[in-house]
Amino acid sequence: MAGDQITKQRTRRRVGAAAVAKPVSRPPVIEFRGVSKVYSSGDMGLDQATFTVDREDFVFLVGATGSGKSTLMRLLIKELEPSDGAIRVAGHDLREIPRKRVPFYRRNLGVVFQDFKLLPSRTVYDNVAYALQVTGGTRREIRAKVPDILRLTGLSTKLHNYPDQLSGGEQQRVSIARAFVNHPPLLLADEPTGNLDPETSIDIMRLLYRINRTGTTVMVATHDQTMVDKMRRRVLELSAGRIVRDEAAGLYTRDESTREFARRLRAPGAPPPGLV
């Protein structure tokens, strides 16, 4: 700590005002302080949740059905307002974002749901392009970015297909492509593998892992305990709206390649490829 101080002072003296103005450390990407959500029905969605998530983290949100995972996600995208407490995203208090600015705020978030939510009358390409159009992307930007993201998500050969001409795993990859095409600093996924078989789920997790490695913070709500155990990432567990476990995994190396990662996920315990 003292060493840090000294370095900072030296930097200041050497490069002057510009260095002083620069923030020394960035705020956490997500910060919940005593956040509660009581629905108008009286149901407790979240109960005094306090935690932070740092940049580039990969966090699993687990807990029984009704424990508050989706409530937490919906609070984060400002679809719900907390009854108590404060939520900050990248240092910004969500209470201070007026209604009309919410769409701008959401441009910093990628959101993936269990049921994909694709536009059925649009092709893969157009589903992804649409996400850029609505956030004001130019034609040129769309032409540059969509093929890139379709390559990353392994959909280059399916760009003319409609959602009903795709498997469940492919549809989920389209919804991830759509969520990630703007390269948001934060990606939220609520049960992204809920409707998929184990092998396809590994595929989706591998994609989320790859996205995380580009520097995006990822938070995934899931019931898939096997996957959580194998991924060895941080786990936040909810029970009746309360955070009952926050385990910073620390069991993995950041430089594991996606191939090594997928191999580990398929290792004993997971069904061998081809079985499902």
Ligand SMILES: Nc1ncnc2c1ncn2[C@@H]1O[C@H](COP(=O)(O)OP(=O)(O)OP(=O)(O)O)[C@@H](O)[C@H]1O
């Ligand atoms: N719109 C709503 N109105 C009233 N109560 C709600 C509403 N949405 C959720 N709840 C309640 O809030 C609590 C938390 O629900 P939530 O949907 O966040 O759980 P979850 O962990 O996502 O569950 P699941 O694993 O089934 O998706 C539950 O008791 C639920 O009944």
Ligand SMILES: [Mg+2]
């Ligand atoms: Mg839920």
